[in-house]
Amino acid sequence: KNEVEQSPQNLTAQEGEFITINCSYSVGISALHWLQQHPGGGIVSLFMLSSGKKKHGRLIATINIQEKHSSLHITASHPRDSAVYICAPNTGNQFYFGTGTSLTVIP
Amino acid sequence: NAGVTQTPKFRILKIGQSMTLQCTQDMNHNYMYWYRQDPGMGLKLIYYSVGAGITDKGEVPNGYNVSRSTTEDFPLRLELAAPSQTSVYFCASRETGRAGELFFGEGSRLTVL
Numbered sequence: 775k776n777e778v779e780q781s782p783q784n785l786t787a788q789e790g791e792f793i794t795i796n797c798s799y800s801v802g803i804s805a806l807h808w809l810q811q812h813p814g815g816g817i818v819s820l821f822m823l824s825s826g827k828k829k830h831g832r833l834i835a836t837i838n839i840q841e842k843h844s845s846l847h848i849t850a851s852h853p854r855d856s857a858v859y860i861c862a863p864n865t866g867n868q869f870y871f872g873t874g875t876s877l878t879v880i881p
Numbered sequence: 882n883a884g885v886t887q888t889p890k891f892r893i894l895k896i897g898q899s900m901t902l903q904c905t906q907d908m909n910h911n912y913m914y915w916y917r918q919d920p921g922m923g924l925k926l927i928y929y930s931v932g933a934g935i936t937d938k939g940e941v942p943n944g945y946n947v948s949r950s951t952t953e954d955f956p957l958r959l960e961l962a963a964p965s966q967t968s969v970y971f972c973a974s975r976e977t978g979r980a981g982e983l984f985f986g987e988g989s990r991l992t993v994l
Binding site for chain 2: 867872
């Protein structure tokens with residue numbers, strides 16, 4: 775049983791395209807985090823959401839608590855956005871993690 | 882601002898050896914976590930701590946031990962290493978409460994041969 779489902783698993787885009795990554799979860803949460811992991815690299819937090827929408831530069835994250843769904847959007851994608859994006863609902867003490875969406879942006 | 886510091890970054894162990902992965906954070910966070918990441922899999926929780934002196938098992942605790950004697954340090958001990966423990970290990974920390982952003986260490990790549 776997977777508490778967190780991400781789609782798509784893999785995504786290839788041309789530079790400049792608008793990207794959407796989806797996350798559905800089955801657990802009750804206090805917040806949801808979006809993380810970014812570059813190949814061979816560490817993990818950084820992009821967003822933490824408990825409701826509504828947040829925007830940082832070209833990245834936008836939304837969450838619908840009632841539908842248990844969150845999306846991460848990247849506008850005007852760039853090759854440096856190539857990474858794995860991980861959805862992580864937080865239930866309080868613990869996090870659940872999706873397997874990630876591997877994004878490749880081609881110049 | 883160092884954040885979360887993990888050492889070592891790389892280590893090769895022989896079957897049956899033991900070692901400790903060190904994790905230190907300088908943000909005065911109460912919550913700390915140890916995860917392992919296997920290829921193509923999501924992060925799996927090994928152990929976590931909600932404060933000094935308090936630890937609890939996660940999803941995959943077998944073969945590991947932890948301690949939390951101070952707020953800053955959360956070492957992970959591998960006893961009698963096995964090939965199944967070959968993985969990348971991440972330590973993370975966050976503030977107490979709903980608003981706690983999650984901070985990760987750079988990871989430790991462990992190979993057991």
